[in-house]
Structure formats: structure tokens, C-alpha cells
Amino acid sequence: MTAEKQTSRTAKILYRPWGLIGSVIGGVIAGQLFQQVWKRVDPEATQDPPKPLQSEYRLRKILLAAMLQGAIFSVVRALIDRGGARAFERWTGEWPGD
Template identity: 40%
Template sequence: MTKQISKSSYKPVGIVLGLAAGTLSGMVFQRIWAMTMRGDAPHPIDEERGWGEVLLAAAMQGAIVAVIRASIDRAGATGIRKFTGHWPHD
């Protein structure tokens, strides 16, 4: 048996973790936006919101998604190693 977990074997775990990361990051972004900007986050085609507010929201959301996604992916790989004794590889 190989000492590596292939990318295809890890893919189902990665899909589930990706869905969880997306859901969690959306909730975190909405909460942070509401606490700091006192209202709902702007939608890109909201005519009432300016470019600056829309782009700030997009930048914040992108950063939050990236940090949460990386954290969850790393935790998933660590969990696989603890469960199987091997790190998932390409």
C-alpha cells in the first residue's frame, strides 16, 4: 500500500470541506460587515451603493474566503494524516 493519499482519493473530502468553507465564510463576512459598516453588504449591481463601498465589500469578502478556505483545507489535510497516517498529495 502506498504511503501517500492521492489527490483523487482526497477529492470527496475536499469537496465537502469546500462547501463548508463557502458557507462559513459567507456567514463570517456578513457578520463582520454588519458590525463594521452598520448594515447589509452591498450587492455589486445595487444602484444605491457607490463603487468604493462595493469594491471594499468585495475585497473584504475575498480575503475572508481565502483565509477560511485555507484554514479548512489545512485542517482537513491534517485530519486525514491523523486518520490514515499519511498526508494527502498530488
């Protein structure tokens, strides 16, 4: 079990802009990564992955696309959030979370 790191109110406030920028960058990276993964999962796809309201696709394909997209976005967000928090801690000496 590791000791919980202390966070000051100032650290949380100072981290917010960094966190927002990281979220935007993470969204772009995750979107690009998802497009590449989807091309491999569905090699015959000529367009973007199916969306829930596109009636020409089977539900199975829509759910697979949603599951992959959600998993990729969650992993990328976790990596960027954690990396950003660690970098912030190295620069300031304070952990921005909790």
C-alpha cells in the same frame, strides 16, 4: 526548511470527497462570518452587502465589501483545507496534497 511530504495517487483520490465537503462547509462558514463582519463595518446596513451592479451604492462601498468577502473566504478556505489535510494525514499516514 521542511521536508516535502510524499503523496500517492490513491491518497489524492481518496481525499477528493473530503476536500469537496470541506469546501462546502467552509463556504457556509465564510458566508456567515462575512455577514457578521459586514454588520460591524456598516452598522447602518439593513440588507445584504452591496453587489457590483447595485447602482445605489458608491464604488468605494462595493469595493470594500468585495475586499472583505474575498479575504474572509480565502482565510477560511486555507484553514479548512489545511486542517482537513492534516486530519487525513493522521488517519491514513499520507499527505493528500502537492
